[in-house]
């Protein structure tokens with residue numbers, strides 16, 4: 001099985017001459033959960049906007065399911081790759097929330113019943129069904145973000161790309177977003193997220209790609225998030241969970257736990273070992 005999304009030696013420069021991408025190559029497989037991290041201005045959003053043809057490669061190639069994205073097929077390929085923009089004001093524009101989420105499925109030429117079902121499911125998933133008659137431009141930023149996410153879910157794309165999805169969501173909203181992403185992943189979707197949220201990346205990602213200055217600094221699993229020099233160079237920080245284990249030198253758990261589950265398991269093991277030692281001590 002080939003890669004679902006391939007980027008080959010991609011360069012991109014904005015009209016004013018700013019170089020944003022300087023030779024990016026990467027490959028994402030079907031069903032992967034990918035987190036893209038890196039400092040402000042690293043090129044994350046610019047890269048994401050190439051994944052569904054909002055920007056076309058100026059140099060290099062972007063392929064979806066083996067097919068290069070070009071001016072001729074960008075519209076069709078956009079049905080395969082759904083994109084939630086960093087700023088929901090770039091995305092949410094219809095008179096009502098319902099219309100906004102229906103916009104994509106309507107353009108896909110689906111029947112009325114199917115559209116209604118998709119809009120209902122998508123708005124339920126993001127907790128916005130009750131606000132379906134409201135005007136999107138009168139919603140809060142986090143609510144708009146939820147509507148933008150629903151709009152992409154309703155189109156049922158194979159790949160879902162989200163730029164800073166947790167920004168501006170309240171903690172419960174962030175948690176429910178993680179549940180939505182888990183559910184979409186279970187349904188076989190490939191999910192790519194650009195984020196500054198290292199804790200979320202550590203909990204969630206199979207693959208981590210770290211960008212800086214329009215180049216890939218590193219790509220691999222979440223172990224990258226606890227590599228000291230890399231973390232410093234990419235203006236990141238260790239996941240909170242990892243920081244706790246780092247802070248107490250006697251907790252010599254290696255590799256450093258990165259997720260709450262890993263931390264809980266490590267502590268449970270340490271406690272069990274301690275219990276065994278205490279018993280041994282009492283017996284002898």
Ligand SMILES: Nc1ncnc2c1ncn2[C@@H]1O[C@H](COP(=O)(O)OP(=O)(O)OP(=O)(O)O)[C@@H](O)[C@H]1O
Nearest residue numbers: 014016018019020039040041042043044045046047
């Ligand atoms: N419309 C634009 N015109 C000119 N330069 C731009 C434009 N948008 C972005 N840039 C520049 O391109 C580079 C990459 O920006 P990009 O928005 O992709 O970064 P980012 O990694 O998404 O940053 P952030 O973490 O702040 O979202 C930066 O140097 C930025 O100033």
Ligand SMILES: [Mg+2]
Nearest residue numbers: 044045086163
């Ligand atoms: Mg960005």
